[in-house]
Amino acid sequence: MIPFNKPYCSGRELSYIQEVCHSTTMSGNGEFTKLCHGFLEKHYGFRKCLLTTSGTDALEMCAMLCQLKPGDEVIVPSYTFVSSAIAFLREGAYVRFADSGEKDPNITVSNIAPLINEKTRAIVVVHYAGVACDMDSIMQLAEKHHLLVVEDAAHSIDSYYKGRPLGSIGHLAAFSFHETKNINCGEGGMLVVNDERFVSRAEILWEKGTNRAEFYRGMVNKYGWCDMGSSFLPSELNAAFLWAQLEQIDDIQGKRRHIWERYDQALRGKIGAGIRIPDIPDYATKNYHMYYLLCPSLEVRTRLMNYLKNHGVQTTFHYLPLHSSKYYEDKHDGRSLPNCDRYADTLVRLPLYYELTDDEIDRINKLLLSFKG
Numbered sequence: 513m514i515p516f517n518k519p520y521c522s523g524r525e526l527s528y529i530q531e532v533c534h535s536t537t538m539s540g541n542g543e544f545t546k547l548c549h550g551f552l553e554k555h556y557g558f559r560k561c562l563l564t565t566s567g568t569d570a571l572e573m574c575a576m577l578c579q580l581k582p583g584d585e586v587i588v589p590s591y592t593f594v595s596s597a598i599a600f601l602r603e604g605a606y607v608r609f610a611d612s613g614e615k616d617p618n619i620t621v622s623n624i625a626p627l628i629n630e631k632t633r634a635i636v637v638v639h640y641a642g643v644a645c646d647m648d649s650i651m652q653l654a655e656k657h658h659l660l661v662v663e664d665a666a667h668s669i670d671s672y673y674k675g676r677p678l679g680s681i682g683h684l685a686a687f688s689f690h691e692t693k694n695i696n697c698g699e700g701g702m703l704v705v706n707d708e709r710f711v712s713r714a715e716i717l718w719e720k721g722t723n724r725a726e727f728y729r730g731m732v733n734k735y736g737w738c739d740m741g742s743s744f745l746p747s748e749l750n751a752a753f754l755w756a757q758l759e760q761i762d763d764i765q766g767k768r769r770h771i772w773e774r775y776d777q778a779l780r781g782k783i784g785a786g787i788r789i790p791d792i793p794d795y796a797t798k799n800y801h802m803y804y805l806l807c808p809s810l811e812v813r814t815r816l817m818n819y820l821k822n823h824g825v826q827t828t829f830h831y832l833p834l835h836s837s838k839y840y841e842d843k844h845d846g847r848s849l850p851n852c853d854r855y856a857d858t859l860v861r862l863p864l865y866y867e868l869t870d871d872e873i874d875r876i877n878k879l880l881l882s883f884k885g
Contacts, residue, residue: 514876516826519691519698520866522760528752540745541725544752551758552702556677558685560705562718563754565746567666567688567701571599573717573744574662574684574703577710578634580605585631589619590835591852592638596664597834605633609835611849615791616640617859621649628653634660637682642694642799643792644673647681660684665704669695670765671799683707689754694768694801695761697754700746717741767866768800771873775803775862778877785812785885803862804830805880810857812885817860823879827860 532538540563549561564570580586582604588597590609597607608627613620617640624635635654637645654661661681665671666688668678679685684707689700705714715725721741726732757764779789786808792798807813817827833852835844862876 514825514863514868514872515865516828516861516863517692518865518867519696520757520764522756522764524756524759525753528756529749532748532752535748538748540747540751541719541728542748542751544748544755545745547755548751548758551755557680558677558704558706559708560711560714562703562705562714562744563746563751564701564703564718564744565750566699567664567686567690568595568599569742569744570686570688570701570703571595571662571664572602572742573714574686575599575603575605576717576740577684577705577714578603578660578662580633583631584633585627585629586634586636587624587627587632588636588834589617589638589852590833590849591617591640591831591855592664592834593666593831594834594837595666596636596638597840600634600636606631606843607840608632609840609844609847609849609852611847612851612855614851616643616793617852617855618643618645620646621653624650625653628657628659632657632659634662636662636664638664638666639668639671639678641790641804642667642669642671642678642801643790644668644671644678644796646793646795647673647676648795651681662686663704666690666701667693667801668799669693670761671801672797674795679704680706684710689757694764694799695754695757697746697750697757700750700754703744713739718744764866765800768864769798771864771868772798772800772803774870774873775864775877778874779805779880783880783883785816785883787812787816787880787883800864803864805860805862806855807858807860813858813860815885816883819883820876820879825863825876825879827862829856830859830861832856 552561580603586600663682663685665679685704687702724735788806
């Protein structure tokens with residue numbers, strides 16, 4: 513069986529973890545954390561990076577920094593992982609779910625604008641598969657209505673919008689380093705702060721509501737409890753693993769690009785049964801996080817996935833619509849979100865991981881081209 517995913521180790525992870533085990537600091541915000549922060553801030557121009565134990569934690573910090581009050585509203589895509597919504601629900605906000613666009617699962621200004629009212633405080637955009645939403649139009653809309661923009665960039669490390677790194681455009685952003693992501697440390701994430709207003713408080717929330725980060729930098733002679741917060745920072749073991757991955761990001765991305773393009777060259781204009789392949793807008797780059805197909809119906813997708821499974825290839829679909837989930841369906845405002853429902857029924861993801869071989873990719877492509885629906 514060709515698996516859907518296989519986490520990749522670049523080769524230095526164990527060596528760096530061993531360094532941590534023999535050091536005097538295994539808790540968070542040590543030398544490997546600082547190496548990761550420094551690399552990411554310099555390489556992508558992020559104003560402030562803070563590693564977290566998960567992408568969910570990073571989103572929860574975003575929600576806390578938005579300083580929401582009960583009754584405030586936040587616009588979130590329905591076609592996303594639950595963390596995109598839960599982070600804001602925890603802060604007492606009401607989530608208004610937006611539909612996806614016609615051409616890809618990302619949300620668009622035309623789907624966001626009608627949801628804005630006097631209670632709206634923030635817009636959450638999810639760059640699905642590492643492909644950018646149209647950020648200029650979204651930021652202009654947000655500025656017009658004095659709203660914050662949070663980029664859920666869980667899929668989006670090393671991807672760009674009009675030359676700008678994803679995660680650097682909104683006021684706040686959240687990344688994931690889960691084992692399914694391009695760069696991983698098993699479980700991990702990162703908060704990015706691009707607005708100076710939030711930098712100081714972000715550090716306090718990150719350090720359990722204390723100003724310990726300032727204390728370690730020698731800015732205060734003692735630290736104490738200043739605000740709400742939690743233990744968001746990961747251990748040095750996670751940071752050491754992540755640093756080994758970041759050192760090899762160009763190699764990892766190069767291999768993922770090769771796999772993505774081998775799929776695309778074989779399938780574009782050739783695959784049948786009414787199946788579509790990804791369309792990438794001119795303003796966006798690919799970071800090769802995912803290669804997905806869009807089937808014409810749920811029935812065709814089910815047959816395709818069973819066909820591939822029976823021939824030794826594991827595939828998977830993706831999100832179920834949040835607006836019609838068991839938890840939220842009685843809280844949703846009743847609007848139909850047809851594009852979200854369509855992607856939930858028809859999208860299928862192909863295997864894409866560093867160690868996938870050309871022979872395996874060609875085998876998958878041959879099966880896809882022979883599928884009759």
